[in-house]
Amino acid sequence: MGSLKYLNTMKTIRLLFILLCLSQVANAQVRLLDEDTRTPIAYATVMDKGKLVCYSDTAGYVKLPADSDAAISIQHIAYQTYEGSAKDLPKEVLLTPIHYNLSDIEVKATHPDYIRLKGYFRSYEVNSEKKDSTLKYFVDGIVEYYIPIKKGKVKHRIIEYRSFEDGSFQDEKSIQLMADLDIGKPEIPKIVMGTPRVESDILPSKKYQQTKDGGIMIKGVLAGVMKTDSLHHRLMSINWVAPRDKISISLFGLYSVQVTKDIYTVYSKLINDSFSWSGLMSQSDYQKWEFKTRKKHDILVETYSEFYVQEHDLVTKDALKDLGLASGNKVPDSHNYTSTYWNASYIPHNNAYVEKMLAHVMKMK
Numbered sequence: 042m043g044s045l046k047y048l049n050t051m052k053t054i055r056l057l058f059i060l061l062c063l064s065q066v067a068n069a070q071v072r073l074l075d076e077d078t079r080t081p082i083a084y085a086t087v088m089d090k091g092k093l094v095c096y097s098d099t100a101g102y103v104k105l106p107a108d109s110d111a112a113i114s115i116q117h118i119a120y121q122t123y124e125g126s127a128k129d130l131p132k133e134v135l136l137t138p139i140h141y142n143l144s145d146i147e148v149k150a151t152h153p154d155y156i157r158l159k160g161y162f163r164s165y166e167v168n169s170e171k172k173d174s175t176l177k178y179f180v181d182g183i184v185e186y187y188i189p190i191k192k193g194k195v196k197h198r199i200i201e202y203r204s205f206e207d208g209s210f211q212d213e214k215s216i217q218l219m220a221d222l223d224i225g226k227p228e229i230p231k232i233v234m235g236t237p238r239v240e241s242d243i244l245p246s247k248k249y250q251q252t253k254d255g256g257i258m259i260k261g262v263l264a265g266v267m268k269t270d271s272l273h274h275r276l277m278s279i280n281w282v283a284p285r286d287k288i289s290i291s292l293f294g295l296y297s298v299q300v301t302k303d304i305y306t307v308y309s310k311l312i313n314d315s316f317s318w319s320g321l322m323s324q325s326d327y328q329k330w331e332f333k334t335r336k337k338h339d340i341l342v343e344t345y346s347e348f349y350v351q352e353h354d355l356v357t358k359d360a361l362k363d364l365g366l367a368s369g370n371k372v373p374d375s376h377n378y379t380s381t382y383w384n385a386s387y388i389p390h391n392n393a394y395v396e397k398m399l400a401h402v403m404k405m406k
Contacts, residue, residue: 073101076135083266084278085117090394092167092174114392118305118325119276122389153355156188156319161388164227164346176398178227179205180372183382186232195232196366201378205403228370230324230346260284275308300329324348349388374406
């Protein structure tokens with residue numbers, strides 16, 4: 042009898058040990074570090090087939106997907122994209138900083154009126170139903186922004202562009218109508234209007250405190266981070282939904298929930314101890330929406346937009362004459378380009394899933 046109890050006890054201990062190991066595997070973590078300084082990288086995104094899996098926390102840690110065979114990509118606006126199999130990732134993943142070759146801003150006028158930023162943009166949308174996901178829209182191109190030094194509207198002109206769509210993806214019509222009304226098709230990235238002082242644009246009317254390690258706290262909730270990378274670039278990220286968990290919108294029996302909206306920005310330097318659009322080097326915007334009906338038909342929509350600055354200077358309003366500038370953000374449903382601008386060395390490459398979809402599924406309009 043005693044032997045039987047001993048065997049049962051050993052079986053129980055063995056089972057608990059196996060379950061503990063499985064739990065540790067399921068919750069295995071890797072840490073993202075700057076290749077040059079070995080400092081942690083916060084708010085990097087882990088992607089699986091174009092969908093967001095998770096962010097790195099302020100200490101640089103990310104949890105791996107439950108599917109250990111997943112082919113993931115790790116992306117951050119200030120670092121080169123890292124790709125690999127989740128099961129093969131080392132405990133510490135080193136990301137390579139992007140080296141920008143922007144010269145100091147050129148002043149082309151004694152009394153300038155606008156900051157001119159020229160560079161590459163790309164925006165795309167991933168739609169998911171149940172376990173299936175697809176890249177539905179993708180646009181990219183070269184754009185010039187004209188940001189008023191004083192208050193006013195940001196204007197722009199799109200110089201070259203491409204527009205792709207996957208026409209095979211079919212949504213429930215009522216849900217897609219609401220998605221198009223709420224989100225619309227991908228556009229050029231929105232440069233926030235207001236003033237050239239970024240804090241007042243990115244954090245409008247929000248009272249925030251900054252922690253010693255660069256965290257941005259809004260009403261006791263960690264909403265972002267400000268830090269300096271190994272190349273002395275200033276990085277700022279902010280979750281616009283914080284301190285709320287979500288923003289809910291309902292209409293005619295449908296309702297959508299904007300789960301998150303995150304903006305990442307990288308600057309070459311501070312101007313008068315402040316982030317300034319004149320020092321902007323890159324910007325990234327991520328949004329996630331969930332659309333539902335009473336019939337429990339769900340669609341998850343994730344949108345991404347990025348802008349990488351190639352040129353910047355200060356100009357007067359006279360320089361804007363005859364440029365045909367626009368204030369909307371729409372990209373034409375067509376294409377117009379004379380160069381392979383998307384291959385420029387200063388642009389991080391798309392993740393493998395997006396590249397595959399562009400090569401084999403998406404159609405240029």
